[in-house]
Amino acid sequence: MVKLTEKQRRFADEYIRLGEIAQAAVNAGYSTKTARVIGKETLTKPYVKAYIDKRLDELKKESIAEQDEVLQYLTSVMRGEQTEQTLRGVGEGAQEIDEIEVDATRRIRAAELLGKRYGIWTEKQQVEIKTPTFKEDVPEDDD
Structure with missing residues (x-):
């Protein structure tokens, strides 16, 4: 080259x-x-x-995040290993940024997304289909 x-x-x-x-x-x-x-x-x-x-x-x-990276991030959120920033009032209108644990709602959402990925939440239904046969439709000489 x-x-x-x-x-x-x-x-x-x-x-x-x-x-x-x-x-x-x-x-x-x-x-x-x-x-x-x-x-x-x-x-x-x-x-x-x-x-x-x-x-x-x-x-x-x-x-661009690869599939593994997304799954690792969702897992770390679900396990409570991630934090997020929030504003906290410190008086007289001033604010500071605090690191807090990710709340339960977001952890549950991460678990749901992981569950969807792995097919944990799919509902299984057993369906039985019977197809009717009509003897009138078959000519008698076709026995």
């Missing part, structure tokens, strides 16, 4: 951040007069495109 120059890497990072070719090129150190042309040309290079795609995948993974 071809290595990016420092300017190309800065351009790619700025392009990811801004989504705008000319400004990304200027921020990366290219001339204002040629920024748009150089930026478009740089984006056509396969190794620059590959770098941008790779960085976007990394950023996506960092910003």
Whole structure:
């Protein structure tokens, strides 16, 4: 794989951040007069495109919670391992932020969501279906 120059890497990072070719090129150190042309040309290079795609995948993974992370968080809430912030009056209209335990309602909700995920709360019903047969519909010679 071809290595990016420092300017190309800065351009790619700025392009990811801004989504705008000319400004990304200027921020990366290219001339204002040629920024748009150089930026478009740089984006056509396969190794620059590959770098941008790779960085976007990394950023996506960092910003979106995976299934395990969500389940771990819900479990920690249910077990009372999480706290939340609340305001407490300290007199004369002043307030301070306090850390308090997550209340029972939120812990129960976390348990419900985990239960749904694992199918604990599904109601099972036994249904028996009988299909009627009509002897009148069958011709006599088909016995």
